[in-house]
Amino acid sequence: MELLLCVLVMAVLVVGLVWWQRQRAARELADVQADARRWYERLGGQVMHLSGDDPAVRQALADAAERYHAAGSQLEQARTVTQFRLARETAVEGLTYIRAARLALGIDPGPDLPPLAAASGAGQLTVPRQVDVQGQTFRAGPQPGRDTPYYYPGGRIQGRPVPAGWYSTPWWKTALGAGAGVIGGMLIADALFSPSFGDPGYDAEAAGLGDLGDTGADFAGDDFGGGGDFGGGDFGGGDFGGGGDF
Secondary structure (H helix, E strand, O other): OHHHHHHHHHHHHHHHHHHHHHHHHHHHHHHHHHHHHHHHHHHHHHHHHOOOOOHHHHHHHHHHHHHHHHHHHHHHHOOOHHHHHHHHHHHHHHHHHHHHHHHHHOOOOOOOOOOOHHHOOOOEOOOOEEEEEOOEEEEEEOOOEOOEOEEEOOEEEOOEEEOEEEEOOOOHHHHOOOOHHHHHHHHHHHHHHOHHHOOOOOOOOOOOOOOHHHHHHHOOOOOOHHHHEHHHOOOOOOEOOOOOOO
16 A cells, blocks of 8 residues: 555656646747747837948848848747747847947947857957958958948858958858858958957957867857858758858
8 A cells, every 4th residue: 555655656746747847848938939039029120110321221231131031930930949049049130230230320229139149259340451362352340331331240151250340242151152152251261360460459369269270170060150050950051140141
């Protein structure tokens, strides 16, 4: 009789534990879903109400709109905590482009945003840079301008850290491709961000980047590696984080 009672007590405890774990998982899923939708709706409101004729503004708003549609698609497909978190990351990235557009418009950029996982440790430009690569001039800097209308929120391209800032061309598009485009993109990255330039406005060591030549191996398995390409996540092929295509 005592043995039977012990078995019943253990069975009740196991059932209770399973129920509690399922309830906790359900609450966590509901929380991350609500959080992702909050950022998505905030992005949508900004995309709908901002406009401008300046090339830097138009480009930043176009990138924000692309992230808005991508986040919406991700939310429709999301079923797990990880998937909702990826949708949240996409929405927050879209809001970084909104901040960039607002800065280009000369208005208050709004409150600070959560840091992007894809941009962790990438740093940001603080002084203008200009380099010549294969007969072409490439510019980058901390502010939008006629010569630097493309904003990049920071991330990793082919495993290499690329700081946030404004660029003369979205050269990372070719770097995220294949073949000669990758080589060309990496040559531009080497020229713009090599520590050998000694640029006081971009200190790779201080930004925690270390030897830029070794980063490909360090981040090859990162979920947000390759410039925010979520290839290793639940939305395989979704180029939405840090180094998204335009």
